[in-house]
Amino acid sequence: MTDSRSAVDAANNPYASTRTGYYALCILTLVYSINFIDRQLLSILQESIKADLLLSDAQLGLLTGFAFALFYTFAGLPIASLADRSNRRNIVALSLTVWSGMTAVSGLALNYGQLLAARVGVGIGEAGGSPPSHSMISDIFPPEKRASAIGFYSTGISIGILFGFLFGGWLNEFFGWRVAFFVVGVPGVLLAAVLYFTVPEPIRGLTENRASTGDSPSMLSVFKLLLSRPSFILMALGAAMNAFAGYSSSNWIASFMIRTHEMPTGELGSWLALIIGVGGAIGVFSSGVVADKLGKRDKRWYMWVAVCACAISVPFQISMFLVDDAYLALILLIIPAVL
Known part of the structure; x- marks a missing residue:
């Protein structure tokens, strides 16, 4: 029964053509880029x-x-669970529509409460972007190509940061912050339509030659499994502390440079786009290469590389806030951005 079902699934596979798979990957990467453009925009x-x-x-x-992170975190869990049981393409398209629409609506805010509500909407919408996309990619590409596909998808982070700073800085300088929200938000709604109408839902489990039963473990059982593993708890705590420091710093770097060094947003956005966007992309790629090379000798290097990168970054990150010259501060930011 399972073999016959697998054969039927293979015959109906919408991703039998590799071109279709790479097209879907490009669209999902664009979605991920917009995720980070909308997320990064507010800081500039x-x-x-x-x-x-x-x-x-x-x-x-x-x-x-807090407002963004709280709703992003808690909305992500049920959305990820829903993605295990329903059409993932539709979830990503709907989520993209919500967060891009709320980004555009942010430009209409007349007071703090309205802007806060829009920001909460962005957080809830973005929570539904990445988990279903990862699941789709895993069912589009076989195991031997999956790491490369996920790596390509992950470039959306750096692309989004780059264009978030670049577009946000110059749009704000010439047209104001409200126009910046509109210009960045509306294309996401259009991309959601492209995703919905041109990217098919992949068949679950087909790339691993197993038929999906439609069943998925409960959230409680998943939590119990993860919490029973000390290594997961330590990695989660480490990642949380790293994110706490990293996001806190990145959210206020633009304000610091504007207040302390009086840099205009257009110029500052260009610098931050190059340093954090391009530098971050270089760091993501090179750290993976280094970790893979050292990991062949000792698997613990996969964690040690991250630890070393964080430790090296600290003095540079602190120093950039202490120097008097704006461009020296930006130069010091390069090392933490790459690492």
Whole structure:
């Protein structure tokens, strides 16, 4: 029965052509890029927003941090569970529509409460982007090509950061922060339609020669399994602390450079796009190569590479906030951005 079902699935595989698979990968990578463009945009715009809406730094911190992260985290769990049981392409398309639409709506905000509500909407929408996309890629590409496909998909982070800073900085300087939200948000809604109508839902388990039964483990059983493994707990804590420091710093770098060194947003956005966007892409690629090479001798190097990168970054990250010259501060940022 299983063999016959697998044969039927193979005959109906919408990704029998490799061209279709790579097209879907490119669309999903664009979606991931927009995810980070919309996420990064606020940090380069927040000084203009603060002046226009008369906000405090505490309110800005809530917008860029807690309000977004809280809903992003807790919405992601049920959405990921839903993706195990339903059409993942539809979930990604709907999520993209929600977060891009809420990004555009942010440009209409007249007060802090409205902007906060829009930001919460962005967080909820973006929570439904990555988990279903990873699952789709795993069912489009066989195991021997999957790592490369995921690696290509991950470039969306650097692409998004690059264009988020670049577009946000110059749009804000010439047209204002409201226009920046519109210009960045609307294309995402259009891309959602392209995704929905041109990217088919892959057959679950086909690339691993197994038929999907439609069943998936409960969230509780998954939590129990993960929490029973000390290595997972330690890695999760380490990643959480790294994200805490990294995102806190990146969310305020633009404000720091504008307030302390009086850099215009257009020029600053260009510098940050190159340093964090391009530098981050180089770091992601090179760290993977180094980890794979050293990991052949000792699997612990996969963790040690990350630890070394964090340790080396610390003095450079601190120093950039202490120097008097704006361009020296940006130069010091290169090392943490790459690592």
